[in-house]
Amino acid sequence: MLIKYYLMCKRVSMHSFVEKYRLIFGSNIDNFLQSLKLPKEKFFRLNLARNFNYLSEFEYLNIPFSRCDLFDNVYKLKESDKNIRLSDTISFFTGGIYIQNPSSLLPVKFLIENIDVDEPVILDMASAPGGKTTALSEFLDRRGLIVANEPSKSRLKDLNFNIEKNFAYNVATVSYDGRVLHKYLSEVFDAVLLDAPCSNENKIFHDNAVLNNWSETLVERLAKLQRELIESACFTLRKGGILIYSTCTFSIEENEQIVEYLLSEYDVELIDLNKGDFDYGLSGNSNIDKKVVRILPHSGRYPGFDGFFVAGFRKKGGGISNRNVKILNSGYGLRTPAEDSIIYEIKNDLYLSPKYQISGLKYEKFGTKLGKKIKNMVEYSSQACWEFGDKLIKKKLVIDDYEKAKKFVKGENLKLKDYDNKEGVLFFKDIPLGYFKIVDGRIKNKIDRYFLRGLK
Ligand SMILES: C[S@@+](CC[C@H](N)C(=O)[O-])C[C@H]1O[C@@H](n2cnc3c(N)ncnc32)[C@H](O)[C@@H]1O
Structure with missing residues (x-):
């Protein structure tokens, strides 16, 4: 009985999904559906903040790989050999690589390309498990401060784990519903990344839960949440700051319509991220479509890249931010192994952390563990040795x-x-x-x- 109900839900979801996209893609619908069914390619990102030759492990293991278009530090396994488990490598275990589809690095790339300060203070509003947070930290060479927010306590654990393993010491984590963050932080950040919770349509044929849960009502509910999140994100952004919005779903409601909403309600302008290099938006409004970035897997433009959407905004007006950002002084006599960081101590444990802090937030984690003091000596943590x-x-x-x-x-x-x-x-x-x-x-x-x- 239960199985019958389950299969029926699946059929209904599938039917409405296909009919919705038939209206958008017309005669290309079969190509679109086919591209979503293809097995996922295996990609990994090399940790840019480190200078160790992690690729030598893949050479040693005779695992063929090739560099990916667009990112110098992203590699694709040549044969999608099911037996190759990237997660069973030394490089993975010690934070030298992160398993990640390159689409998911696009928001980070655009943020870095458009930011106008060298040591930025950034909010990553929906950040677990930390694929973008750790990449951002690496792309910045650990400069500035990244406040990574995640409301789900179980996902926060994964986020903290990945930050520690990657040794992203310029990251601090907090755990708030993103919709209320503006109450604590008004016009503070040089940049905000909102990689929003979404209907995840890109995985519809790879994850039964995504297909079974899919409905127009879900899309509408998520679009409402996304509007609330992007509004809050916009409040936390300083004038002249940039906001990057992304999802891994196709629906226009969760993408171009969110862009349209922000442009109509707030004093922001759309940044041209596309520049003719990517698939265009799907709303029919060329002022928006030509500037946002779509990855449509069936267009074949970036083979192996997952379906994705990215838009970038600049908050109008200039001047200095309303920064309630403190510069911290190292409370400990050790010389820090990295510029722009400080060391602090709690009960003999030593932490390496960003030198900036934003007042008024409850932190779940601040920096990474450098080691512990034993008598007058320091026993360094392995994660610090993985980094340095x-x-x-x-x-x-x-x-x-x-x-x-x-x-x-x-x-x-x-x-x-x-x-x-x-x-x-x-x-x-x-x-x-x-x-x-x-x-x-x-x-x-x-x-x-x-x-x-x-x-x-
Ligand atoms: C697409 S995932 C983020 C992936 C992450 N940026 C990465 O690259 O690893 C969206 C995240 O938003 C979180 N989320 C859900 N509701 C939220 C809310 N109200 N405020 C902030 N984050 C929320 C989810 O728990 C989930 O971890």
Whole structure:
């Protein structure tokens, strides 16, 4: 009975979805549907903030890859071989790569291209699991401050985990309903990224839940939420600041109509992100359509890219922001390993953090864990060593046994080769694996157990 009901819902959703897009794409409807059914390609982003040769792991494993159009740091696996698990690589485990479709980097690219200050204060309004937050932090080379917001507590955990692994120390996280953020922050940010919750139509043939939940009512409900979020985003933006809006869905209600709404109600202008390089918008209003960016998978313009929408706005007016931004002083005598960051201490734990802070917010996380103080020494965290290699502690041990290296990142201790020091950073070739101590002739693994949870 239940199964019958389930299948019926699925059929109804599918029928209304197809009929809706038949009206938009006409004779191209079959190409459109076909492109949504194609197996997803595998892409990964190299961590731009680091200088380690993570690609050497893929070469070592004989995994063929090619550089992707548009992004120098994004790679595609040549054969979508189901056996290749990017998530089972050392590079993935240590935050050297992030598995991500390049479409989802477009909002970050446009934000970076249009921002007008060097050390920006940015709000990422809907940020979990952090694909764009961590990319933004890397593209900025960790400068400025990114406030990453996520209201869902379970998704906030994933966000915090990814920030820590990526070592995005210029990020602070908060957990608010984005619709009320303007009550705390008026005209503060140089840029706001709103990667909005959406109907996710791009995954309609890949995720049963997306198909089963899909309906016109859902699209309308989400469009209402998106209007409320973008209004709040606009309030938090300083004059002259930029707002980037994106979704991974096709509906005009959740995309061009949101743009139309903001333009009609607020003092903003639309930035031409498209410049003829992407598919155009679908609203029929050329003032909007030519400036926004669509990725329509059936157009074949960017093969393998997921369906996506991006629009950019500039808030009219100039002048200085209403910044309630404090510049913090390092409360600790250590020299920070990175410019524009500070170190602070809580109960012997040391954190590397942005030097800016916005007053009036309740932070869930502020910066990343640098290490802990033990007597007068500092024991650096493995995640700090993943970011800085042996820059923090100039003692390095290199192994070239891949299986051992993998065991180490999965938490095992290793037997010792010759090594004269009591501690150091272990490397596989030139990829840092983490901090270790020598105990009873063994390399004692100091990777935080936090990273090992859920790992096989
Ligand atoms: C498309 S996802 C964000 C993906 C993320 N930007 C990334 O690149 O990894 C949308 C997010 O919005 C969050 N969200 C839902 N309702 C929200 C609200 N009222 N305010 C802020 N965020 C919300 C969801 O929990 C979800 O994590």
